[in-house]
Amino acid sequence: MKSYLPKHFDFRVRVFMEEPDFGKGVAQLLSLTREKGSLSAAYKSMGMAASKAWKILNRAEADLGVKLVERKSGGKQGGGSHLTPEGEDILNRYENFQKEVAEAVKRSFIKNFGNSGES
Template sequence: MNKINYENLNYDIKIKIYHDQKDFGPGVAKIMELIRETGTLSEAYRAMEMSSSKAWKIIKKAEKDLGIKLIDTVTGGAGGGKSTLTKEGEDFLDRYISFSNELENIAKELFNKHFSCDIINKR
């Protein structure tokens, strides 16, 4: 059996926050961030190369599981529709981002502790 090459080894963590169904994660968070930036759901899902139906589906599933409304939308009109995050949505997204960033920093430290070539070569 070959010895594993630890150089250039990577990891990935996908964080999901949920009650019963794992419906709020990086995808919903990204849509919400893009809505916050662009002011429209349509620009957000286009930027993610996602269909409108899929975007609505994952948002609605997350809202149902969390028990809060994440996004408010106004359709049509002279200037077109717009979307905004609800107060609860803003708060939840900010908490998710903070938690994810902190967890990523801790994970990076642990990854380096356990998979760093310097540490591996000393064993």
């Protein structure tokens, strides 16, 4: 008899003040901006449109009440972006929190469904 118990699970972790605007997408955008030194390079590597990247970043900044990315326009010297100290801090905290939550969720899934649980 085939088991009816699920073998997989999924969950989302978002942090916010009023609106759930900081989650996986914003975290990935910030991480890639830090890595590449450019918001443009970050959203392009994600296959994300510029308008969507700006929208999710602006929403997260508005909700948290801080600037997350410092932008420098292009020109002769070239442009670039880097995370603000607040951007670095919230990204590091989010990544740690997300990792801890993922471990707890996996333990709970195994306890309740008896599978290894791939997220």
